[in-house]
Amino acid sequence: MTNCFERDIENAHRFHGHICHGIVFGVRMARAGLNYLGIDDPLRNRDFLVYVEADRCVADAVSSVTGCSLGKRRLKWMDYGKMAATFIDMNSHEGIRIAVAAKQNAPENGDIVAFWNAIPDEELFKVEAVRVNLKPEDLPGKPLSRVKCERCGESVMDSREILLGGRILCRACANGAYYEKL
Numbered sequence: 341m342t343n344c345f346e347r348d349i350e351n352a353h354r355f356h357g358h359i360c361h362g363i364v365f366g367v368r369m370a371r372a373g374l375n376y377l378g379i380d381d382p383l384r385n386r387d388f389l390v391y392v393e394a395d396r397c398v399a400d401a402v403s404s405v406t407g408c409s410l411g412k413r414r415l416k417w418m419d420y421g422k423m424a425a426t427f428i429d430m431n432s433h434e435g436i437r438i439a440v441a442a443k444q445n446a447p448e449n450g451d452i453v454a455f456w457n458a459i460p461d462e463e464l465f466k467v468e469a470v471r472v473n474l475k476p477e478d479l480p481g482k483p484l485s486r487v488k489c490e491r492c493g494e495s496v497m498d499s500r501e502i503l504l505g506g507r508i509l510c511r512a513c514a515n516g517a518y519y520e521k522l
Contacts, residue, residue, distance in 0.1 A: 345371070348405050349453055355404040356397060361446065364456040365423055365464075366401025369438040372461050373427030374406065376436040382406045386414070386480070387430050391472070393420040398440075413480040428472050430479065441466040475499075489513055 348367045353359050370390075379385045382405065390408045392399040395417060402425050408414035424439035442464050446455045456464065477484050477498035486497050489510035502514040512518075 345457060348401075352401040352404040356400040359453060360397050361452055361456070362397025362423065363401045364453055365440050366398035366425070367405055368456065368461065369398070369425050369440070369465060370402045370405035370427075372438055372465065372467070373425060373436055377427055377429055382408075388435075389414040389416065389428050389430060389474075389480070391416040391418055391426040391428070393418050393422040393424040393426075393439075395419070396423070398423050398425070413478070416478070426470060426472065428470075428474065430474065433474050434469070434471050437468050437470045439466045440464065 345367065348371065349359065349364070352363045352367050356363055373390070374380075374382055377388055379388060382388075388406075388408075390402055390406055392402055392415065399415075399417065403409055403415055406415075406427075410417065422439060424437060426435055426437040428435035442456075442459065444459065444463075446452045461467070483497040485499055486495050487501050487508050488494070489496055489501070490507045491509055491513040494510055496508075496510045500511060501508050502511060503509075504514050
């Protein structure tokens with residue numbers, strides 16, 4: 341594909357609901373990651389996955405450009421609170437991590453899309469080659485295992501259970517849940 345920046349921005353805008361700095365950064369980093377992996381059309385290539393490091397606008401932009409999603413198990417979320425994403429070739433486990441490192445600030449009330457698009461990737465991002473140890477249970481496809489938590493009785497897929505005191509427990513029962521039962 342040639343320059344598809346405008347189309348990617350439009351798709352990310354439609355998916356996310358508005359255009360902001362995170363959307364522009366996410367679109368740019370997604371295209372940079374795809375280019376590094378040699379992927380012209382991400383909707384036809386399913387041999388890669390993406391780790392995003394924040395649950396913010398940037399994650400929606402990366403998802404809309406790459407076609408990767410949590411439900412398809414090709415988008416992984418790491419709760420680091422960073423505007424960064426890692427693009428991994430599932431065959432080699434190698435890829436590239438791209439983090440926003442802009443030293444500039446967009447002018448207030450200016451066109452942020454045009455402003456950030458005019459800055460080269462080398463000035464906008466910190467880029468480093470990486471390797472990720474992908475486990476079979478983290479890859480797309482059907483669950484590889486399923487067990488029942490011995491405390492709550494709910495199913496736990498893909499080795500997410502914890503063995504504690506000789507009992508198989510889900511993470512919520514073993515470590516405490518993010519929710520409180522009423």
